[in-house]
Amino acid sequence: MAIVAVSITPLGVGTSVSSFVAAAERVLLQKPHLKRQLSPMFTVLEGDLDEIMEAIREMQEAVFAAGAQRVSTVIKIDDRRDKEVTMEGKIKAVEEKL
Incomplete structure (x- = not known):
């Protein structure tokens, strides 16, 4: 199983990109077998690497x-x-050391 961070940024569309992020996130809503975590800068995915790479495309x-x-x-x-x-x-391993 892989954990993948992805950031997809449209260029030349102005300063607000939330509508584009939402468009990308809607793809993931159709893939419930991939675990996802949205953050301010990246989306983190967990699952089969081939499936994740297909989803990113x-x-x-x-x-x-x-x-x-x-x-x-x-x-x-x-x-x-x-x-x-x-x-x-991965998060728990770090938090236990704090």
Whole structure:
């Protein structure tokens, strides 16, 4: 299972991008098998890496469909194979050390 942070940013559309973020997030609402966590700067996804990458491509297309002519996408992947990890587990591990 992978944990992936993604930020999809439309360029040249002004200062407010919340409608574009909403368009991308609507894609994820159709994928209940992927766990998601929206944050102010990224959306974090948890699930099968192939499914996540497919969802990111669909999210990017949704931003184009919402009117963007240019999109910048940043992806950070944590694909751990030695043990199962979750978003909550990663946060808990840090919080326990505080």
